[in-house]
Amino acid sequence: MFRVRKLLIPSLFVCLIFVPFAFAQNWLWQNSFLNSEAGTEFNDLRILSNRHGLAVGHNGRILRTNDSGATWFGQTVPTQFDLNRISENCEWVIGDHGTILNCVNDRNWIQIECNTTVDLTDIIFHGRSAWIVGDSGTILTSATDGIIWSRQTSGTIANLKSISLLQSVSLAQGWIVGDSGIILFSSNSGVNWTRQNSGTTNRLNCVSAGINGYGAVAFGDFGTILTIFDPGSRWQPMYSSTSQNLNWGDWGNIAVGDSGTILHSNVDVWEPLASGTDRNLYRNCNDRILGQNGIQLRSIDGLNWYPWSFYTIPNFSGISFCDTLNGWTIDSLGTVLRTRNGGKSWVTQADGIATGLNNVLFTDTTHGWIVCDSGFIARTTDGGDLWAVVYSRTVNRLEQITFSDPRNGWIVGWNGTILHTADSGNSWQSQNSGSLHHRFAIAMTDSSHGWVTGSYGTILHTTDGGLNWTSQRSGTPYDLYSVSFGDSIHGWTVGELGRLLRTTNGGQNWVALTSNTENSLRRVIAFGANETWICGDSGILLHTINGGENWTRETIAMDRRLSGMTFPDPQHGWIAGEQASILRYYNDGTNQISETRASCPDQFELFPNYPNPFNGITQISYNLFTGSLVRLKLFNLEGREIRTLVNRIEQAGFHRITLNCKELPSGVYFIRMQTGKAFQSRKLVLIK
Secondary structure (H helix, E strand, O other): OEEOOOEEOOHHHOOEEEEEEEOOEEEEEEOOOOOOHHHOOEEEEEEOOOOOEEEEEHHHOEEEEOOOOOOOEEOOOOOOOOEEEEOOOOOEEEEOOOEEEEEEOOOEEEEOOOOOOOOEEEEEEEOOEEEEEEOOOOEEEEOOOOOOOEEEOOOOOOOEEEEEEOEOOOOOOEEEEEHHHOEEEEOOOOOOOEEEOOOOOOOEEEEEEOEOOOOEEEEEHHHOEEEEOOOOOOOEEOOOOOOOOEEEEOOOOEEEEHHHOEEEEEOOEEEEEOOOOOOOEEEEEOOEEEEHHHOEEEEOOOOOEEEEEOOOOOOEEEEEEOOOOOEEEEEOOOEEEEEOOOOOOOEEEEEOOOOOEEEEEEOOOOOEEEEEHHHOEEEEOOOOOEEEEEOOOOOOOEEEEEEOOOOOEEEEEOOOOEEEEOOOOOOOEEOOOOOOOOEEEEEEOOOOOEEEEEHHHOEEEEOOOOOOOEEOOOOOOOOEEEEEEOOOOOEEEEEHHHOEEEEOOOOOOOEEEOOOOOOOEEEEEEEOOOEEEEEEHHHOEEEEOOOOOOOEEOOOOOOOOEEEEEEEEOOEEEEEEOOOEEEEEEEOOOOOOOOOOOOOOOOEEEOOOEOOOEOOEEEEEEEEOOOEEEEEEEEEOOOOEEEEEEEEEEOOEEEEEEEEOOOOOOEEEEEEEEEOOEEEEEEEEEOO
16 A cells, blocks of 8 residues: 655636536536646746746636746636737737737736737837737837837838847847848837848747847747847857757847757857757746746756756546545546545645556545556545555456445456456456457446447446346447446447447347447446436537437537546536546536636637626626627626626627626626627626
């Protein structure tokens, strides 16, 4: 027996996204890892001297730290576009599709209009003046602290990647670099820009101006490094000792690039340093480097670099809830997460049990099992704090475990493996399955009757607890990954390439039904004769309440394999899958409104009102991705409509209205926005 490491995953990493398919029935998207939301890549990182900092990346992801990166928490932003760069004071972020965000009170992000939809790549401030560069030769400037932006003439349609201004009081000189070796120069504090000859057609990704009027250096593809000391002279190439693309560099300091490239400046020579990684590196910030897949490297002396945190994205392979509060999920790398509050927060309870964790089952809050590759079985009797290895008598991969009662349990796996326990999992004995075909799933309706499914369309049935297994005809040659019976005669099995079979007579006959998908179906759970849930690859999620006569395909806005599913009762369920995906289902049977995210997130986004809580007046903002009829209504806590705020056709773009609730009593209210069939709601707290 061994004790495993406990690690608290801060709740600030948890993102809750509700994906509704009916007014009172919701799937809740529960993310438990820093970098798991939609597989986020981070493009920029800044940490200030006061230990505050930001990291920004794909899909509108912003993380904030107040302790130099020891812990991070996600922030809500009014965009889903990729974010590319952070301003030096960490108050501004720019990104794709003309995104400009400004932070108020270190917490609330507002979107600033700039009348462009091109991707923006770099931003710089000096006093009240600011510049932004982007694709298609875009240069934006502001003289009003970034509130109003206007376009400058660049004289090029090349994509611009970086801007830098001399760090001096006068700020007379500055440079912009971009595709095809483009270099633009300003000698009048950014009022006008003229072309300079770079001597290269390689893309230039970064430019760094010197201090106190002393030149600049540019970094680009194929190891390009250029320098200039006098604006009236020419750019001169420098020896970089690499042919890798250089993505970022700093005057007289560090340059980083593809395949783990780190260069250190030693006067006029750039010397390679060991990075310990082959991932692409994007940016250096103080004592750390940011790179591909969320990698960070740290250094004490700027010469020796070591991994600080690899933000890997786990793929969850199984999930089990024994009631509506207590649940566990596992990934293939050996991590076990636990929740005690229905998934609102998760704790890494075990790390490194084994590799290849395939299925987890908890029969109550203390007794649990995990089955793994190589015949490995782990068992706990204290809710997962301690795990013991149980001898399985096999080295085959184990796929699924089930118990029909506290004493009798079964495990199935590869090469015909079926194991049985009659002593609550203390010991396991092999059962003869009749062939070496893989066994993927098992369903037992009691201690005697059960079914096993597997490769090549295998379906086996037992009426004596597995002493004898007989074959049932499936009519398909495809692998069947899951099986479930709602009662003793009504059952389902699902599998490869959308295969879906039903029986209404205990498996004497299996009938193939059309699933309308070629994605493999991974899990099925049935309740009685009528209700069944199915999940699978590419985010497929199917539901029927009439025995399969009609199926509803639920929209959950993700393209990931969903591998695990658990329902402690028909009203509460959870699904786990790739990229740390965890979804929660609830059906409370009421009309109570819950805070949700749109079921069709490509149509609109309703942002949290500000301020909230509020005293009488608050601002409500939303973004329409396409022009449409908008209905925005206010409800009280009982679900009664108070008033209609918007009911009109509006154009695509950012919108904001003022809500005056001075005549309403203090309490909790909801706003509900709908365009077409998609809707989203937000909770408001009125305090007087």
